[in-house]
Amino acid sequence: MTIQTSLASGDPVAAVAPPEIPAVASRGYWGSVLRRLLRDPVAMAAACVILAIVLAAIFAPLIAPMDPFKGSMVRRLRHVGDATYWLGSDELGRDMLTRLLYAGRLSLFMGVLPVVIAFFVGSGLGIVAGYAGGWVNTVIMRVVDVFFAFPSVLLAIALSGALGAGILNSIVSLTVVFVPQITRVAESVTVQIRNRDYVEAARVSGANPFTVVRVQVLGNVLGPVFVYATSLISVSMILASGLSFLGLGVKPPEPEWGLMLNTLRTAIYVNPVVAALPGVMIFLTSISFNLLSDGLRSAMEVRQ
Numbered sequence: 001m002t003i004q005t006s007l008a009s010g011d012p013v014a015a016v017a018p019p020e021i022p023a024v025a026s027r028g029y030w031g032s033v034l035r036r037l038l039r040d041p042v043a044m045a046a047a048c049v050i051l052a053i054v055l056a057a058i059f060a061p062l063i064a065p066m067d068p069f070k071g072s073m074v075r076r077l078r079h080v081g082d083a084t085y086w087l088g089s090d091e092l093g094r095d096m097l098t099r100l101l102y103a104g105r106l107s108l109f110m111g112v113l114p115v116v117i118a119f120f121v122g123s124g125l126g127i128v129a130g131y132a133g134g135w136v137n138t139v140i141m142r143v144v145d146v147f148f149a150f151p152s153v154l155l156a157i158a159l160s161g162a163l164g165a166g167i168l169n170s171i172v173s174l175t176v177v178f179v180p181q182i183t184r185v186a187e188s189v190t191v192q193i194r195n196r197d198y199v200e201a202a203r204v205s206g207a208n209p210f211t212v213v214r215v216q217v218l219g220n221v222l223g224p225v226f227v228y229a230t231s232l233i234s235v236s237m238i239l240a241s242g243l244s245f246l247g248l249g250v251k252p253p254e255p256e257w258g259l260m261l262n263t264l265r266t267a268i269y270v271n272p273v274v275a276a277l278p279g280v281m282i283f284l285t286s287i288s289f290n291l292l293s294d295g296l297r298s299a300m301e302v303r304q
Contacts, residue, residue, distance in 0.1 A: 043292050065098060068255050088271065091267055103278065110250075125186070126190060141183075148184075
């Protein structure tokens with residue numbers, strides 16, 4: 001409190017200083033994205049489902065009730081709710097709950113890893129093509145267009161058939177399928193950003209192309225590309241399961257949801273509920289990744 005003198009009477013008057021306004025820390029763009037994402041109940045429910053499936057797959061040796069490879073022909077195709085086999089048993093008498101938990105490891109690995117690799121490779125190719133332009137853009141994008149001429153399913157089957165069955169070959173095939181798609185998105189976003197004022201200002205100021213791409217372009221491109229890549233995880237899981245179903249992916253007796261669908265297809269008329277369980281897990285995981293991707297896309301929309 002300060003002391004001032006009144007102009008009319010000359011008496012001292014107590015003047016109260018204005019209250020200080022506390023500084024509010026800025027959340028920033030990604031903080032706002034996280035805040036909006038946490039307020040989306042559908043996206044959070046999908047994230048909880050994905051987290052539960054991932055944790056169940058990681059800790060499968062601790063929570064699985066039986067050996068995933070040990071079976072009994074006298075206990076084959078037990079129904080759901082059995083006293084010993086809570087989710088029934090498969091065609092070889094193996095516990096379905098145990099097999100589903102262990103199968104989540106390979107299914108998630110084969111669904112996520114190709115998209116992660118394709119994200120880095122495709123983003124790099126798309127940014128180079130979009131920023132460089134000219135003949136560099138023409139060469140890269142024409143090669144990408146060749147892969148776009150084939151449907152994703154047929155291309156994955158053809159590549160896996162040529163390389164042979166196996167986990168590694170399936171991952172390579174799926175990566176080749178997704179790289180052109182991510183490259184196209186990254187190139188499109190880079191072309192839009194390349195002519196923005198802040199990019200032009202950085203270029204005019206004398207910054208070399210590598211610095212401009214790293215500082216001005218990279219951060220603005222990776223966000224939209226990342227959102228698009230998350231939507232491809234569900235597609236990757238379905239394609240990976242389809243390759244295993246056709247005998248081009250995981251080999252028996254390894255547990256994997258697509259392979260389990262293949263081996264249980266003959267039991268669909270005997271025990272349809274047990275035969276459908278791997279399909280239910282594929283559907284639940286895929287739809288959860290799709291819903292989480294939609295929520296992330298909405299949270300990153302600046303106009304909101």
